[in-house]
Amino acid sequence: MANASRIKVGIIGSQFQAMCHAEAFKAISSDAEVVAIASPTPGHAKKLADRYGIPRVFTDYRDMLELPDLDAVTIAAPNYLHAQMTIDIANAAKHVICEKPLCMNLAEADRMIAACRAKGVLLMYAEELFFTPKYVRAKQMADEGAFGKVYLVKQCEKHFGPHAEWFWNMDLAGGGAVMDLGCHGIAFCSWFLGRPRVKTVYAQLNTHVHSDKTRGDDEAICIIEFEGGAVGMVENSWCRRGGMEDRIEVYGEGGVTYANLHMGNALPTYSEYGYGYAVEKAPTTKGWTYPVFEEFWNYGFPQEMLHFVNCIRGKEQLQATAQDGRAALEVIFAAYASAAKGCKVPLPFQSGAARPIDLWLQA
Numbered sequence: 184m185a186n187a188s189r190i191k192v193g194i195i196g197s198q199f200q201a202m203c204h205a206e207a208f209k210a211i212s213s214d215a216e217v218v219a220i221a222s223p224t225p226g227h228a229k230k231l232a233d234r235y236g237i238p239r240v241f242t243d244y245r246d247m248l249e250l251p252d253l254d255a256v257t258i259a260a261p262n263y264l265h266a267q268m269t270i271d272i273a274n275a276a277k278h279v280i281c282e283k284p285l286c287m288n289l290a291e292a293d294r295m296i297a298a299c300r301a302k303g304v305l306l307m308y309a310e311e312l313f314f315t316p317k318y319v320r321a322k323q324m325a326d327e328g329a330f331g332k333v334y335l336v337k338q339c340e341k342h343f344g345p346h347a348e349w350f351w352n353m354d355l356a357g358g359g360a361v362m363d364l365g366c367h368g369i370a371f372c373s374w375f376l377g378r379p380r381v382k383t384v385y386a387q388l389n390t391h392v393h394s395d396k397t398r399g400d401d402e403a404i405c406i407i408e409f410e411g412g413a414v415g416m417v418e419n420s421w422c423r424r425g426g427m428e429d430r431i432e433v434y435g436e437g438g439v440t441y442a443n444l445h446m447g448n449a450l451p452t453y454s455e456y457g458y459g460y461a462v463e464k465a466p467t468t469k470g471w472t473y474p475v476f477e478e479f480w481n482y483g484f485p486q487e488m489l490h491f492v493n494c495i496r497g498k499e500q501l502q503a504t505a506q507d508g509r510a511a512l513e514v515i516f517a518a519y520a521s522a523a524k525g526c527k528v529p530l531p532f533q534s535g536a537a538r539p540i541d542l543w544l545q546a
């Protein structure tokens with residue numbers, strides 16, 4: 184199965200991230216093919232299937248899992264479904280590619296990991312920042328010693344709020360900006376520094392703009408103290424006007440580097456009349472805008488999926504694991520606890536809460 188010429192993939196979900204997955208697999212079509220897609224809303228999966236030439240369409244993902252020739256399934260569904268879907272996929276003996284955040288709580292994470300281990304399938308955590316070309320370049324330089332001892336890594340991801348309703352509903356999402364976007368930055372800082380142990384977490388969370396539609400945080404600053412002294416600073420927002428911002432700063436005693444995913448790759452553009460598409464979540468294409476090119480490649484989605492496909496083939500060692508997702512989730516729990524208490528929270532952090540946000544809302 185795993186060494187077959189092209190890895191056969193099924194996608195769960197048919198909207199935003201499912202499209203990113205389909206696009207990524209299209210870019211690596213000599214290595215993998217999407218053979219099926221499942222999504223409950225009638226017509227939605229069919230629409231994506233038609234666009235990407237996906238032959239099989241299901242409304243119930245469990246029916247898709249019965250396909251005998253499926254090697255792996257990607258999960259591009261709301262957060263509260265990740266755990267059950269992962270367990271169902273593992274039980275069907277398929278490899279799992281799970282979107283971020285890994286799931287709703289640490290008990291779920293442990294069950295997902297155990298189910299995949301029991302069935303001998305890979306649980307791949309789709310953290311594309313580990314594959315984003317600009318960020319990979321920054322890490323390469325850091326690992327070559329360009330900046331000497333790195334003492335501060337910052338990652339920031341901001342926009343004006345998610346595109347789909349369920350993100351605003353804390354029962355379905357589990358948390359606000361620090362969970363939705365911070366999971367990227369938290370995992371990134373850890374990965375960049377070589378995954379040192381997290382000592383403490385401090386977070387400042389607010390709901391500045393969107394309290395009419397969510398109880399979740401829409402603005403978040405999270406400071407992570409790592410063993411060895413380095414600090415990670417993760418800034419997230421669902422309040423930031425003007426489209427998507429995704430950038431890093433790396434400071435060492437011997438140097439510094441900055442990378443802005445969107446601006447450095449964009450074409451500074453002025454248009455009186457507007458045009459089709461600028462960049463993810465941009466509200467307009469009139470006036471000054473910063474259209475990107477090769478957007479999926481610049482995010483790292485095809486590179487990420489190629490790595491996962493090569494892991495399934497046994498050609499590469501998994502670089503984005505369920506453990507990375509679990510570790511980010513533990514920091515997210517600590518961040519909500521910190522914001523509630525107004526002080527640093529030490530790790531390891533344990534909580535029986537069903538969702539990270541509960542630690543903040545119930546304080």
Ligand SMILES: NC(=O)c1ccc[n+]([C@@H]2O[C@H](COP(=O)([O-])OP(=O)(O)OC[C@H]3O[C@@H](n4cnc5c(N)ncnc54)[C@H](O)[C@@H]3O)[C@@H](O)[C@H]2O)c1
Nearest residue numbers: 196197198199200201222223259260261262282283284347
């Ligand atoms: N890596 C990234 O940069 C990134 C970006 C966006 C979203 N995501 C993650 O991807 C996941 C999906 O987010 P999205 O933006 O695509 O959301 P979305 O609302 O655009 O799409 C969600 C999809 O899940 C489907 N779905 C809902 N219930 C389902 C069920 N029971 N069975 C099967 N499918 C079901 C919906 O029909 C829809 O197609 C989330 O976990 C989100 O955090 C990751």
